[in-house]
Amino acid sequence: MNVLTYVESREGKVRGAGLEALTVARDLAGKLGGSLCAMIIGEGAAANAISLGKYGAGKVFVVEGDDFGGYSPEAYREAIVAAMKAADASVVVMSATSLGKDLAPVVAAKLDAAFLPDCTSLEFEGGKIVVKRPVYAGRCLITLSTGSFPAVISLRPKAFLAKEESATSPVVTALNVDTAGKIKSRFVEFRVESAGKLDVTEADVIVSGGRGLKGPENFYLVEDLAGALGGAVGASRAVVDAGWRPHGEQVGQTGKVVNPTLYIAAGISGAIQHIAGMRSSKVIVAINKDKDAPIFKMADYGIVGDALEVLPVLTKAVKALG
Amino acid sequence: MNIAVLVKLVPDTEATIKIDADRRKIAAGEINFVLNPYDEFAVEEGLRQKEKAGGQVTVISLGGDEAAKALRNALAIGADEAIQVKSNGGLDMLGIAKALADAIRGRGFDLILAGKQAVDDDCGAVGAMVAEFLDIPHVSIVTKLDIEGDKLTATREIEGGVEVFEANLPALITAQKGLNEPRYASLKGIMASKKKVIEEVAATISTPKVEVITLTYPPQRPPGRIVGQGVDAVPELVRLLREEAKVL
Numbered sequence: 001m002n003v004l005t006y007v008e009s010r011e012g013k014v015r016g017a018g019l020e021a022l023t024v025a026r027d028l029a030g031k032l033g034g035s036l037c038a039m040i041i042g043e044g045a046a047a048n049a050i051s052l053g054k055y056g057a058g059k060v061f062v063v064e065g066d067d068f069g070g071y072s073p074e075a076y077r078e079a080i081v082a083a084m085k086a087a088d089a090s091v092v093v094m095s096a097t098s099l100g101k102d103l104a105p106v107v108a109a110k111l112d113a114a115f116l117p118d119c120t121s122l123e124f125e126g127g128k129i130v131v132k133r134p135v136y137a138g139r140c141l142i143t144l145s146t147g148s149f150p151a152v153i154s155l156r157p158k159a160f161l162a163k164e165e166s167a168t169s170p171v172v173t174a175l176n177v178d179t180a181g182k183i184k185s186r187f188v189e190f191r192v193e194s195a196g197k198l199d200v201t202e203a204d205v206i207v208s209g210g211r212g213l214k215g216p217e218n219f220y221l222v223e224d225l226a227g228a229l230g231g232a233v234g235a236s237r238a239v240v241d242a243g244w245r246p247h248g249e250q251v252g253q254t255g256k257v258v259n260p261t262l263y264i265a266a267g268i269s270g271a272i273q274h275i276a277g278m279r280s281s282k283v284i285v286a287i288n289k290d291k292d293a294p295i296f297k298m299a300d301y302g303i304v305g306d307a308l309e310v311l312p313v314l315t316k317a318v319k320a321l322g
Numbered sequence: 323m324n325i326a327v328l329v330k331l332v333p334d335t336e337a338t339i340k341i342d343a344d345r346r347k348i349a350a351g352e353i354n355f356v357l358n359p360y361d362e363f364a365v366e367e368g369l370r371q372k373e374k375a376g377g378q379v380t381v382i383s384l385g386g387d388e389a390a391k392a393l394r395n396a397l398a399i400g401a402d403e404a405i406q407v408k409s410n411g412g413l414d415m416l417g418i419a420k421a422l423a424d425a426i427r428g429r430g431f432d433l434i435l436a437g438k439q440a441v442d443d444d445c446g447a448v449g450a451m452v453a454e455f456l457d458i459p460h461v462s463i464v465t466k467l468d469i470e471g472d473k474l475t476a477t478r479e480i481e482g483g484v485e486v487f488e489a490n491l492p493a494l495i496t497a498q499k500g501l502n503e504p505r506y507a508s509l510k511g512i513m514a515s516k517k518k519v520i521e522e523v524a525a526t527i528s529t530p531k532v533e534v535i536t537l538t539y540p541p542q543r544p545p546g547r548i549v550g551q552g553v554d555a556v557p558e559l560v561r562l563l564r565e566e567a568k569v570l
Binding site: 136143145184198229 | 338360414446447453461462463465482486487489498532534539546548552555563569
Protein backbone atom coordinates (compact mmCIF):
# COMPACT_ATOMS: atom_id res chain seq x y z
CA MET A 1 0.00 0.00 0.00
CA ASN A 2 1.33 3.39 -0.97
CA VAL A 3 1.53 6.27 1.47
CA LEU A 4 0.95 9.90 0.54
CA THR A 5 2.31 12.69 2.72
CA TYR A 6 0.98 16.18 2.52
CA VAL A 7 4.08 18.24 3.32
CA GLU A 8 2.85 21.52 4.71
CA SER A 9 4.42 24.77 3.63
CA ARG A 10 3.67 28.39 4.37
CA GLU A 11 4.68 31.43 2.36
CA GLY A 12 6.83 29.33 0.09
CA LYS A 13 8.72 27.50 2.83
CA VAL A 14 8.39 23.85 3.81
CA ARG A 15 7.48 23.60 7.48
CA GLY A 16 9.43 21.44 9.90
CA ALA A 17 6.27 19.55 10.82
CA GLY A 18 5.86 18.59 7.14
CA LEU A 19 9.31 16.96 7.09
CA GLU A 20 8.51 15.13 10.33
CA ALA A 21 5.37 13.77 8.65
CA LEU A 22 7.38 12.73 5.60
CA THR A 23 9.89 10.87 7.79
CA VAL A 24 7.14 8.96 9.62
CA ALA A 25 5.36 8.20 6.35
CA ARG A 26 8.61 6.82 4.90
CA ASP A 27 8.88 4.30 7.74
CA LEU A 28 5.20 3.39 7.34
CA ALA A 29 5.50 2.96 3.57
CA GLY A 30 8.45 0.62 4.18
CA LYS A 31 6.40 -1.50 6.57
CA LEU A 32 3.41 -1.53 4.21
CA GLY A 33 5.66 -2.54 1.33
CA GLY A 34 4.49 0.47 -0.64
CA SER A 35 6.05 3.57 -2.09
CA LEU A 36 6.33 6.98 -0.47
CA CYS A 37 4.76 9.88 -2.32
CA ALA A 38 4.68 13.48 -1.21
CA MET A 39 2.63 16.46 -2.19
CA ILE A 40 3.05 20.19 -1.71
CA ILE A 41 0.33 22.74 -2.17
CA GLY A 42 0.51 26.45 -2.83
CA GLU A 43 3.19 29.07 -3.20
CA GLY A 44 6.65 27.71 -4.01
CA ALA A 45 5.39 24.13 -4.29
CA ALA A 46 7.30 23.32 -7.47
CA ALA A 47 10.47 24.99 -6.21
CA ASN A 48 10.43 22.91 -3.02
CA ALA A 49 9.46 19.60 -4.60
CA ILE A 50 12.96 18.31 -5.41
CA SER A 51 14.19 18.94 -1.87
CA LEU A 52 11.79 16.27 -0.59
CA GLY A 53 13.92 13.63 -2.30
CA LYS A 54 16.31 13.92 0.64
CA TYR A 55 13.57 12.44 2.79
CA GLY A 56 12.95 9.51 0.48
CA ALA A 57 9.96 10.73 -1.52
CA GLY A 58 10.05 8.92 -4.86
CA LYS A 59 7.21 10.96 -6.32
CA VAL A 60 6.16 14.48 -5.50
CA PHE A 61 2.85 15.94 -6.61
CA VAL A 62 2.69 19.67 -6.89
CA VAL A 63 -0.49 21.74 -6.74
CA GLU A 64 -0.30 25.44 -7.46
CA GLY A 65 -2.68 28.13 -8.63
CA ASP A 66 -4.87 30.97 -7.46
CA ASP A 67 -7.17 28.78 -5.40
CA PHE A 68 -4.23 27.44 -3.43
CA GLY A 69 -2.50 30.71 -2.50
CA GLY A 70 -4.16 30.78 0.90
CA TYR A 71 -5.60 27.85 2.78
CA SER A 72 -9.02 26.69 1.71
CA PRO A 73 -10.46 23.53 3.26
CA GLU A 74 -12.36 22.61 0.10
CA ALA A 75 -9.56 23.37 -2.39
CA TYR A 76 -6.96 21.56 -0.28
CA ARG A 77 -9.36 18.64 0.24
CA GLU A 78 -9.76 18.32 -3.53
CA ALA A 79 -5.98 18.48 -3.98
CA ILE A 80 -5.37 15.70 -1.46
CA VAL A 81 -8.09 13.47 -2.86
CA ALA A 82 -6.65 13.97 -6.37
CA ALA A 83 -3.10 13.20 -5.19
CA MET A 84 -4.23 10.08 -3.32
CA LYS A 85 -5.78 8.85 -6.53
CA ALA A 86 -2.71 9.72 -8.60
CA ALA A 87 -0.43 8.06 -6.05
CA ASP A 88 -2.75 5.07 -5.64
CA ALA A 89 -2.30 5.71 -1.91
CA SER A 90 -4.27 4.02 0.87
CA VAL A 91 -2.90 6.22 3.64
CA VAL A 92 -2.40 9.96 3.82
CA VAL A 93 -0.18 11.44 6.52
CA MET A 94 -0.17 15.13 7.43
CA SER A 95 0.71 17.39 10.36
CA ALA A 96 -1.67 18.30 13.17
CA THR A 97 -0.88 21.99 12.81
CA SER A 98 -3.73 24.49 12.79
CA LEU A 99 -4.05 23.79 9.05
CA GLY A 100 -3.83 20.01 9.43
CA LYS A 101 -6.29 19.97 12.31
CA ASP A 102 -8.79 21.65 10.01
CA LEU A 103 -8.00 19.68 6.86
CA ALA A 104 -7.53 16.10 8.12
CA PRO A 105 -11.11 15.65 9.37
CA VAL A 106 -12.47 17.14 6.14
CA VAL A 107 -10.47 14.66 4.06
CA ALA A 108 -11.46 11.76 6.34
CA ALA A 109 -15.15 12.65 6.02
CA LYS A 110 -14.86 13.07 2.26
CA LEU A 111 -13.16 9.68 1.81
CA ASP A 112 -15.17 7.97 4.57
CA ALA A 113 -11.76 7.02 5.92
CA ALA A 114 -10.37 5.75 9.22
CA PHE A 115 -9.27 8.85 11.11
CA LEU A 116 -6.27 8.94 13.46
CA PRO A 117 -5.59 12.54 14.51
CA ASP A 118 -2.75 14.23 16.37
CA CYS A 119 -0.67 11.08 16.92
CA THR A 120 2.57 10.97 18.88
CA SER A 121 3.56 7.44 17.91
CA LEU A 122 2.77 5.26 14.91
CA GLU A 123 3.47 1.56 14.27
CA PHE A 124 2.28 -1.09 11.86
CA GLU A 125 1.52 -4.39 13.60
CA GLY A 126 -0.35 -7.44 12.37
CA GLY A 127 -1.86 -5.70 9.38
CA LYS A 128 -3.05 -2.74 11.42
CA ILE A 129 -1.88 0.78 11.95
CA VAL A 130 -1.46 1.33 15.68
CA VAL A 131 -1.09 4.87 17.02
CA LYS A 132 -0.86 6.56 20.35
CA ARG A 133 -2.26 10.01 20.97
CA PRO A 134 -2.55 12.18 24.06
CA VAL A 135 -6.04 12.70 25.47
CA TYR A 136 -7.24 14.75 28.45
CA ALA A 137 -4.53 17.24 27.46
CA GLY A 138 -1.79 14.67 27.87
CA ARG A 139 -2.92 13.27 31.20
CA CYS A 140 -3.54 9.94 29.43
CA LEU A 141 -2.44 8.32 26.20
CA ILE A 142 -4.92 6.37 24.10
CA THR A 143 -3.81 3.58 21.80
CA LEU A 144 -5.95 3.25 18.69
CA SER A 145 -5.75 0.85 15.80
CA THR A 146 -7.25 0.48 12.39
CA GLY A 147 -7.15 -2.11 9.66
CA SER A 148 -9.51 -0.04 7.55
CA PHE A 149 -8.27 1.80 4.47
CA PRO A 150 -8.11 4.51 3.29
CA ALA A 151 -6.77 6.02 6.49
CA VAL A 152 -6.11 9.66 7.30
CA ILE A 153 -3.41 10.27 9.91
CA SER A 154 -2.19 13.52 11.40
CA LEU A 155 0.92 13.82 13.56
CA ARG A 156 1.52 16.17 16.43
CA PRO A 157 4.25 18.65 15.50
CA LYS A 158 7.59 18.06 17.27
CA ALA A 159 6.57 14.58 18.46
CA PHE A 160 8.74 12.99 15.76
CA LEU A 161 12.20 13.82 14.42
CA ALA A 162 12.65 14.66 10.74
CA LYS A 163 15.47 12.53 9.32
CA GLU A 164 17.01 12.71 5.88
CA GLU A 165 18.11 9.53 4.16
CA SER A 166 20.13 8.79 1.06
CA ALA A 167 18.88 11.28 -1.47
CA THR A 168 16.70 10.24 -4.34
CA SER A 169 15.74 12.36 -7.27
CA PRO A 170 11.96 12.41 -7.11
CA VAL A 171 9.64 12.42 -10.07
CA VAL A 172 7.80 15.72 -9.82
CA THR A 173 4.30 15.89 -11.29
CA ALA A 174 2.10 18.96 -11.45
CA LEU A 175 -1.48 18.02 -10.63
CA ASN A 176 -4.40 19.90 -12.10
CA VAL A 177 -7.09 20.07 -9.47
CA ASP A 178 -10.56 21.12 -10.49
CA THR A 179 -11.98 23.38 -7.82
CA ALA A 180 -14.78 24.89 -9.91
CA GLY A 181 -17.84 25.50 -7.75
CA LYS A 182 -16.29 23.68 -4.80
CA ILE A 183 -14.77 26.48 -2.72
CA LYS A 184 -17.20 27.48 0.01
CA SER A 185 -15.09 29.24 2.61
CA ARG A 186 -13.07 31.88 0.84
CA PHE A 187 -9.63 32.82 2.11
CA VAL A 188 -9.36 36.59 2.46
CA GLU A 189 -6.02 37.22 4.12
CA PHE A 190 -3.33 36.08 6.52
CA ARG A 191 -2.29 38.62 9.13
CA VAL A 192 0.82 38.25 11.20
CA GLU A 193 -0.20 38.96 14.79
CA SER A 194 3.15 38.59 16.44
CA ALA A 195 5.76 39.68 13.92
CA GLY A 196 9.04 37.85 14.39
CA LYS A 197 7.68 35.99 17.38
CA LEU A 198 7.64 32.24 17.58
CA ASP A 199 4.43 30.42 18.38
CA VAL A 200 4.62 28.27 21.52
CA THR A 201 3.68 25.15 19.54
CA GLU A 202 6.66 25.63 17.24
CA ALA A 203 9.32 26.73 19.71
CA ASP A 204 12.19 24.61 21.05
CA VAL A 205 12.38 26.82 24.11
CA ILE A 206 9.43 28.36 25.96
CA VAL A 207 9.56 30.75 28.88
CA SER A 208 6.16 31.05 30.53
CA GLY A 209 5.04 33.52 33.15
CA GLY A 210 2.26 33.36 35.71
CA ARG A 211 0.78 35.29 38.60
CA GLY A 212 4.19 35.43 40.25
CA LEU A 213 5.15 38.11 37.73
CA LYS A 214 2.82 40.40 39.72
CA GLY A 215 1.58 42.39 36.73
CA PRO A 216 1.64 42.66 32.93
CA GLU A 217 4.30 45.37 33.16
CA ASN A 218 6.81 42.79 34.43
CA PHE A 219 6.40 40.40 31.52
CA TYR A 220 9.34 42.03 29.78
CA LEU A 221 11.45 39.86 32.11
CA VAL A 222 9.91 36.75 30.53
CA GLU A 223 10.30 38.22 27.05
CA ASP A 224 13.96 39.06 27.70
CA LEU A 225 14.81 35.52 28.77
CA ALA A 226 12.83 34.04 25.87
CA GLY A 227 14.71 36.40 23.55
CA ALA A 228 18.10 35.40 24.99
CA LEU A 229 17.21 31.72 24.49
CA GLY A 230 15.71 32.21 21.04
CA GLY A 231 12.41 30.92 22.39
CA ALA A 232 8.74 31.82 22.67
CA VAL A 233 6.76 33.45 25.44
CA GLY A 234 4.03 31.43 27.15
CA ALA A 235 1.56 32.27 29.87
CA SER A 236 -0.60 30.58 32.48
CA ARG A 237 -4.38 30.63 32.26
CA ALA A 238 -4.56 32.92 35.29
CA VAL A 239 -2.66 35.74 33.59
CA VAL A 240 -4.45 35.27 30.27
CA ASP A 241 -7.83 35.39 32.02
CA ALA A 242 -6.64 38.49 33.87
CA GLY A 243 -5.94 40.11 30.49
CA TRP A 244 -2.18 40.43 31.02
CA ARG A 245 -1.32 38.33 27.97
CA PRO A 246 -3.05 37.28 24.71
CA HIS A 247 -4.74 33.87 24.75
CA GLY A 248 -2.50 32.72 21.90
CA GLU A 249 0.26 32.42 24.51
CA GLN A 250 -1.72 30.32 26.97
CA VAL A 251 -0.15 26.96 27.74
CA GLY A 252 -2.43 24.36 29.25
CA GLN A 253 -5.56 22.35 28.69
CA THR A 254 -7.66 25.25 27.46
CA GLY A 255 -4.66 26.80 25.76
CA LYS A 256 -1.92 25.15 23.78
CA VAL A 257 -0.29 21.83 24.46
CA VAL A 258 3.45 22.18 23.93
CA ASN A 259 6.47 19.90 23.87
CA PRO A 260 9.63 22.01 23.63
CA THR A 261 13.14 20.91 24.52
CA LEU A 262 13.28 23.40 27.38
CA TYR A 263 10.29 24.81 29.29
CA ILE A 264 10.87 27.45 31.93
CA ALA A 265 7.91 28.21 34.21
CA ALA A 266 8.36 31.49 36.07
CA GLY A 267 5.94 32.40 38.83
CA ILE A 268 3.58 29.58 37.82
CA SER A 269 2.28 27.36 40.64
CA GLY A 270 1.44 24.43 38.35
CA ALA A 271 -2.32 23.91 38.32
CA ILE A 272 -3.36 20.55 36.86
CA GLN A 273 -4.62 22.15 33.68
CA HIS A 274 -1.29 23.96 33.14
CA ILE A 275 0.80 20.85 33.82
CA ALA A 276 -1.35 19.01 31.28
CA GLY A 277 -0.20 21.40 28.59
CA MET A 278 3.55 21.22 29.21
CA ARG A 279 4.33 17.90 30.86
CA SER A 280 5.80 16.39 27.70
CA SER A 281 8.52 19.07 27.55
CA LYS A 282 11.95 17.43 27.58
CA VAL A 283 13.47 19.59 30.33
CA ILE A 284 11.39 21.63 32.75
CA VAL A 285 12.71 24.44 34.92
CA ALA A 286 10.55 26.07 37.59
CA ILE A 287 11.10 29.33 39.40
CA ASN A 288 8.62 29.96 42.19
CA LYS A 289 8.61 31.60 45.60
CA ASP A 290 6.54 28.81 47.15
CA LYS A 291 8.70 25.75 47.74
CA ASP A 292 5.54 23.61 47.96
CA ALA A 293 4.19 24.72 44.56
CA PRO A 294 3.09 21.65 42.53
CA ILE A 295 5.21 22.81 39.57
CA PHE A 296 8.34 21.67 41.47
CA LYS A 297 7.12 18.06 41.33
CA MET A 298 7.32 18.29 37.53
CA ALA A 299 10.48 20.34 37.26
CA ASP A 300 13.80 18.73 36.47
CA TYR A 301 15.40 21.80 38.00
CA GLY A 302 13.80 24.21 40.41
CA ILE A 303 14.80 27.48 41.98
CA VAL A 304 12.86 28.57 45.03
CA GLY A 305 12.81 32.31 44.66
CA ASP A 306 11.03 35.37 43.36
CA ALA A 307 10.70 35.21 39.57
CA LEU A 308 11.09 39.00 39.41
CA GLU A 309 14.57 38.69 40.93
CA VAL A 310 15.71 35.41 39.37
CA LEU A 311 14.65 36.08 35.76
CA PRO A 312 16.95 39.05 35.04
CA VAL A 313 19.94 37.28 36.58
CA LEU A 314 19.19 34.14 34.56
CA THR A 315 18.84 36.21 31.38
CA LYS A 316 22.21 37.81 32.02
CA ALA A 317 23.82 34.43 32.67
CA VAL A 318 22.36 33.00 29.45
CA LYS A 319 23.55 35.99 27.45
CA ALA A 320 27.03 35.57 28.96
CA LEU A 321 27.19 32.08 27.41
CA GLY A 322 27.18 33.80 24.04
CA MET B 323 -31.53 33.19 12.59
CA ASN B 324 -31.92 29.48 13.26
CA ILE B 325 -28.83 28.51 15.23
CA ALA B 326 -27.55 25.12 16.39
CA VAL B 327 -24.78 24.60 18.92
CA LEU B 328 -23.05 21.23 19.36
CA VAL B 329 -22.14 20.58 22.99
CA LYS B 330 -20.46 17.87 25.05
CA LEU B 331 -19.98 17.08 28.72
CA VAL B 332 -16.33 16.63 29.76
CA PRO B 333 -14.34 16.25 33.00
CA ASP B 334 -13.54 19.53 34.73
CA THR B 335 -10.10 20.73 33.57
CA GLU B 336 -8.91 20.65 37.18
CA ALA B 337 -9.99 17.02 37.64
CA THR B 338 -7.51 14.28 38.40
CA ILE B 339 -7.99 11.68 35.69
CA LYS B 340 -7.86 8.02 36.71
CA ILE B 341 -8.05 5.15 34.27
CA ASP B 342 -10.88 2.64 34.71
CA ALA B 343 -10.21 -1.04 35.48
CA ASP B 344 -11.12 -1.90 31.88
CA ARG B 345 -8.16 0.26 30.75
CA ARG B 346 -10.20 1.71 27.90
CA LYS B 347 -11.91 4.65 29.55
CA ILE B 348 -11.46 6.88 32.55
CA ALA B 349 -13.00 6.07 35.95
CA ALA B 350 -15.95 8.44 36.35
CA GLY B 351 -15.72 8.13 40.17
CA GLU B 352 -15.27 11.50 41.82
CA ILE B 353 -14.87 13.59 38.69
CA ASN B 354 -16.91 16.74 38.30
CA PHE B 355 -18.25 16.91 34.76
CA VAL B 356 -18.84 20.25 33.08
CA LEU B 357 -19.84 21.69 29.74
CA ASN B 358 -16.76 21.58 27.50
CA PRO B 359 -15.06 24.99 27.97
CA TYR B 360 -14.88 25.68 24.21
CA ASP B 361 -18.58 24.83 23.90
CA GLU B 362 -19.29 27.64 26.37
CA PHE B 363 -17.87 30.07 23.81
CA ALA B 364 -20.00 28.43 21.12
CA VAL B 365 -23.19 28.68 23.20
CA GLU B 366 -22.41 32.30 24.05
CA GLU B 367 -21.83 33.13 20.38
CA GLY B 368 -25.13 31.49 19.47
CA LEU B 369 -26.96 33.56 22.06
CA ARG B 370 -25.27 36.78 20.90
CA GLN B 371 -26.11 36.15 17.24
CA LYS B 372 -29.70 35.42 18.24
CA GLU B 373 -29.86 38.60 20.31
CA LYS B 374 -28.67 40.54 17.27
CA ALA B 375 -30.67 38.90 14.49
CA GLY B 376 -33.54 37.18 16.29
CA GLY B 377 -34.33 33.50 15.93
CA GLN B 378 -33.56 30.68 18.27
CA VAL B 379 -30.73 28.58 19.62
CA THR B 380 -30.97 24.79 19.66
CA VAL B 381 -28.30 22.84 21.49
CA ILE B 382 -27.43 19.34 20.34
CA SER B 383 -25.44 16.64 22.12
CA LEU B 384 -24.73 13.02 21.29
CA GLY B 385 -24.67 10.31 23.93
CA GLY B 386 -26.57 8.97 26.91
CA ASP B 387 -27.29 10.63 30.25
CA GLU B 388 -24.14 12.76 30.02
CA ALA B 389 -25.42 14.31 26.79
CA ALA B 390 -28.71 15.19 28.49
CA LYS B 391 -26.73 16.84 31.30
CA ALA B 392 -24.72 18.90 28.82
CA LEU B 393 -27.98 20.00 27.21
CA ARG B 394 -29.50 21.01 30.57
CA ASN B 395 -26.37 23.07 31.27
CA ALA B 396 -26.67 24.83 27.92
CA LEU B 397 -30.41 25.40 28.35
CA ALA B 398 -29.68 26.98 31.74
CA ILE B 399 -27.31 29.43 30.05
CA GLY B 400 -30.08 30.47 27.68
CA ALA B 401 -30.53 28.04 24.78
CA ASP B 402 -34.13 27.69 23.63
CA GLU B 403 -34.33 24.07 22.60
CA ALA B 404 -32.34 20.88 22.92
CA ILE B 405 -31.88 17.70 20.92
CA GLN B 406 -30.26 14.60 22.37
CA VAL B 407 -28.83 12.31 19.71
CA LYS B 408 -29.14 9.11 21.70
CA SER B 409 -26.19 6.77 21.54
CA ASN B 410 -24.82 4.13 23.87
CA GLY B 411 -21.31 4.61 22.56
CA GLY B 412 -19.38 2.38 20.18
CA LEU B 413 -19.03 5.08 17.52
CA ASP B 414 -15.66 6.36 16.37
CA MET B 415 -15.02 10.01 15.58
CA LEU B 416 -16.30 9.67 12.02
CA GLY B 417 -19.42 7.84 13.25
CA ILE B 418 -20.14 10.54 15.82
CA ALA B 419 -19.87 13.26 13.19
CA LYS B 420 -22.11 11.28 10.80
CA ALA B 421 -24.75 10.79 13.48
CA LEU B 422 -24.69 14.48 14.39
CA ALA B 423 -24.90 15.51 10.73
CA ASP B 424 -27.85 13.15 10.23
CA ALA B 425 -29.63 14.67 13.24
CA ILE B 426 -28.99 18.21 11.97
CA ARG B 427 -29.81 17.70 8.29
CA GLY B 428 -33.12 19.12 7.11
CA ARG B 429 -33.77 21.27 10.16
CA GLY B 430 -32.89 24.48 8.35
CA PHE B 431 -30.14 25.77 10.62
CA ASP B 432 -28.45 28.91 9.26
CA LEU B 433 -25.51 28.76 11.64
CA ILE B 434 -24.00 25.78 13.43
CA LEU B 435 -21.53 26.43 16.21
CA ALA B 436 -19.27 24.02 18.11
CA GLY B 437 -16.27 24.25 20.40
CA LYS B 438 -12.92 23.98 18.57
CA GLN B 439 -12.29 20.74 20.44
CA ALA B 440 -13.57 18.78 23.40
CA VAL B 441 -11.02 18.78 26.19
CA ASP B 442 -11.44 15.04 26.79
CA ASP B 443 -10.50 13.33 23.53
CA ASP B 444 -8.85 16.51 22.18
CA CYS B 445 -9.68 15.50 18.59
CA GLY B 446 -10.98 18.84 17.35
CA ALA B 447 -12.51 17.05 14.39
CA VAL B 448 -16.27 16.84 14.80
CA GLY B 449 -17.04 20.39 13.63
CA ALA B 450 -15.18 20.14 10.33
CA MET B 451 -16.51 16.62 9.71
CA VAL B 452 -20.12 17.63 10.34
CA ALA B 453 -19.72 20.54 7.91
CA GLU B 454 -18.27 18.19 5.30
CA PHE B 455 -21.11 15.69 5.74
CA LEU B 456 -23.64 18.53 5.47
CA ASP B 457 -21.79 19.97 2.47
CA ILE B 458 -21.64 23.44 4.02
CA PRO B 459 -18.65 25.75 4.58
CA HIS B 460 -16.86 25.83 7.91
CA VAL B 461 -14.19 27.89 9.61
CA SER B 462 -12.46 26.39 12.65
CA ILE B 463 -10.63 27.86 15.67
CA VAL B 464 -12.48 31.16 15.31
CA THR B 465 -11.74 34.15 17.54
CA LYS B 466 -13.95 36.71 15.76
CA LEU B 467 -17.22 36.27 13.91
CA ASP B 468 -19.24 38.89 12.04
CA ILE B 469 -22.46 38.08 10.23
CA GLU B 470 -24.15 40.48 7.83
CA GLY B 471 -27.22 39.12 6.08
CA ASP B 472 -26.30 35.70 4.80
CA LYS B 473 -22.55 36.35 4.72
CA LEU B 474 -20.09 35.71 7.51
CA THR B 475 -16.53 36.86 8.08
CA ALA B 476 -14.55 34.71 10.49
CA THR B 477 -11.07 35.21 11.90
CA ARG B 478 -9.28 31.98 12.62
CA GLU B 479 -6.26 31.61 14.88
CA ILE B 480 -3.18 29.90 13.44
CA GLU B 481 0.49 29.72 14.40
CA GLY B 482 1.89 33.25 14.56
CA GLY B 483 -1.15 35.02 13.19
CA VAL B 484 -4.71 34.87 11.98
CA GLU B 485 -6.48 33.92 8.77
CA VAL B 486 -9.65 35.67 7.68
CA PHE B 487 -12.34 33.76 5.78
CA GLU B 488 -15.65 34.66 4.21
CA ALA B 489 -18.49 32.23 3.66
CA ASN B 490 -22.20 32.21 3.00
CA LEU B 491 -24.74 30.81 5.43
CA PRO B 492 -25.54 28.11 6.24
CA ALA B 493 -22.09 27.54 7.72
CA LEU B 494 -20.38 25.92 10.66
CA ILE B 495 -17.98 27.70 13.01
CA THR B 496 -15.82 26.23 15.76
CA ALA B 497 -15.12 28.53 18.70
CA GLN B 498 -11.72 29.32 20.19
CA LYS B 499 -11.08 31.12 23.46
CA GLY B 500 -11.21 34.85 22.81
CA LEU B 501 -14.33 34.71 20.61
CA ASN B 502 -16.37 36.16 23.46
CA GLU B 503 -16.77 36.20 27.22
CA PRO B 504 -19.32 33.50 28.13
CA ARG B 505 -22.15 34.42 30.49
CA TYR B 506 -23.06 32.30 33.48
CA ALA B 507 -26.34 30.48 33.92
CA SER B 508 -28.77 32.57 35.93
CA LEU B 509 -30.90 31.09 38.68
CA LYS B 510 -33.94 31.83 36.53
CA GLY B 511 -32.29 30.09 33.61
CA ILE B 512 -31.48 27.06 35.72
CA MET B 513 -35.07 26.81 36.95
CA ALA B 514 -36.48 27.26 33.44
CA SER B 515 -34.11 24.68 31.96
CA LYS B 516 -35.47 21.97 34.23
CA LYS B 517 -38.91 22.31 32.71
CA LYS B 518 -37.80 22.18 29.10
CA VAL B 519 -38.37 19.02 27.11
CA ILE B 520 -35.34 17.57 25.38
CA GLU B 521 -36.14 16.14 21.97
CA GLU B 522 -34.66 12.70 21.53
CA VAL B 523 -33.52 11.23 18.22
CA ALA B 524 -31.66 7.96 17.72
CA ALA B 525 -28.08 8.22 16.53
CA THR B 526 -27.35 6.70 13.14
CA ILE B 527 -25.35 3.57 13.75
CA SER B 528 -22.14 3.00 11.82
CA THR B 529 -19.42 0.40 12.18
CA PRO B 530 -16.33 1.99 13.72
CA LYS B 531 -13.23 1.94 11.55
CA VAL B 532 -10.98 2.78 14.48
CA GLU B 533 -10.72 0.62 17.59
CA VAL B 534 -9.66 1.71 21.07
CA ILE B 535 -6.96 -0.67 22.31
CA THR B 536 -6.04 0.82 25.64
CA LEU B 537 -5.73 3.92 27.77
CA THR B 538 -2.48 4.42 29.68
CA TYR B 539 -0.75 7.07 31.75
CA PRO B 540 2.10 8.95 30.11
CA PRO B 541 5.60 8.05 31.32
CA GLN B 542 6.24 9.47 34.78
CA ARG B 543 8.70 12.31 34.96
CA PRO B 544 11.64 11.83 37.32
CA PRO B 545 11.04 13.45 40.70
CA GLY B 546 11.69 17.18 40.74
CA ARG B 547 14.89 18.57 42.10
CA ILE B 548 15.49 21.92 43.76
CA VAL B 549 18.76 23.47 42.58
CA GLY B 550 18.83 26.19 45.21
CA GLN B 551 17.32 29.37 46.59
CA GLY B 552 16.99 32.72 44.86
CA VAL B 553 19.46 34.38 42.50
CA ASP B 554 22.42 32.52 44.06
CA ALA B 555 21.15 29.33 42.43
CA VAL B 556 21.32 30.76 38.91
CA PRO B 557 24.96 29.80 38.11
CA GLU B 558 24.32 26.20 39.19
CA LEU B 559 21.09 26.08 37.16
CA VAL B 560 22.89 27.31 34.06
CA ARG B 561 25.69 24.77 34.59
CA LEU B 562 23.16 21.92 34.92
CA LEU B 563 21.21 23.00 31.86
CA ARG B 564 24.45 23.18 29.90
CA GLU B 565 26.39 20.16 31.14
CA GLU B 566 23.78 17.73 32.41
CA ALA B 567 20.62 18.45 30.42
CA LYS B 568 22.64 19.76 27.46
CA VAL B 569 19.91 22.18 26.41
CA LEU B 570 21.91 25.43 26.45
